[in-house]
Amino acid sequence: MELSKLLRPNIASLAPYSCARNEFHGKQARIYLDANENPFNVPFNRYPDPLQLQLKSSLSKLKGVPAANIFLGNGSDEAIDLVYRCFCRPGVDNVVAIEPTYGMYRVCADINDVEYRPVLLDERFQLNADRLLAATDAATKAVWLCSPNNPTGNSLLHDEVMRVIASFQGIVVVDEAYIDFSAEASLTRLLATQPNLVVLQTMSKAWGCAAIRLGMAFASREIIDVFNKVKYPYNVSLPTQQAALEQLQDPFQTDKWVRQLLAERQQLMQAFGELPITEKVFPSDANFFLTRVRGAQHVYDYLTDQGIVVRNRSRVTLCGECLRITVGTRSENTELIGALRRLG
Ligand SMILES: *Cc1c(COP(=O)(O)O)cnc(C)c1O
DSSP states (O other): OOHHHHOOOHHTTTOOOOOOHHOSSSSOSSSSOOOOOOOSSSTTTTOTTTOHHHHHHHHHHHTOOOOEEEEEEESSSHHHHHHHHHHOOOTTTTTEEEEETHHHHHHHHTTTTTTTEEEEEEEOOOHHHHEEEEETTEEEEEEEEESTTTTTTOOHHHHHHHHHHHHHHSSSEEETTTTGGGGSGGGGGTTOTTTEEEEEEEEESSSSOOGGOEEEEHHHHHHHHHHHHHSOOOOOHHHHHHHHHHHHHHHHHHHHHHHHHHHHHHHHHHHTTTTTTTTEOOOOOOSSEEEEETHHHHHHHHHHHHHHOOOOTTTSSTTTEEEEEOOHHHHHHHHHHHHHHHHH
């Protein structure tokens, strides 16, 4: 794979903005008069580290990925958008994605005026590599996979994912937002041998940090360097970097939450299976599950009236009459099941 041929020509030749904190590569200075900052109001007066090196060092140890292979953004949504801005010529190139999946891939394609080609999963929400690859052509710059997938909850078949990565000549993005809830290993272990692979993760789910907005992309050094060149200079704020560092000090807390949520999910899925309205409960490797019910809109409205919000996915391809249920605390889940039992 030649990265320079995949990139948009304007990005390949881009001279990036050089911010004050980039140009200063010295050791700790005593006096900073380089960035037109206000010397008062410590610590919020200073621009944050544009490359978030301390945070990357911490993540590097935790994930077993070198810091040079990590991009950090304002949620994984920033990395999703960067794939389009770096690789896809508006009105010319296209991307191929599994369907159904996370809605942001399509929204970002639309925003960037890039053709979006959805390829249906099978009735078990599984990926067929040949069918996906058949939808690609010379103008396909990226393929979107999501495993465990949202809104279906299942992991994609490992062999099929591997065939896509091995066969496709462009960028293969695997969104692992829910990987911490899954028994499957992260594909970050393939980065050293797969220069076309981009793995996305986030602090928004298992780490319980959706509010701080911190997403990660793991990829070859070449791809990470391009993302860093195109991103806004100070894309991750100081409070976000500090909060993330603090949360990363306590991975056992995250493990505990995950174990608890998985136990709750099992109980909740079993309780759903016994409700008269339930037609199907789909298997899940995430902190949510998809269920097909009789009268999804009615059930949704009823729950909303009780102050309980779930996600109505009825209008999503292959998800007719389906609700997506996020696993909550024990008492939240008990209330949900209680309300649905009263519905009869
Ligand atoms: C929740 C989710 C994300 C997280 O996005 P952030 O911008 O990091 O909060 C990414 N991908 C998928 C598939 C998700 O469901």
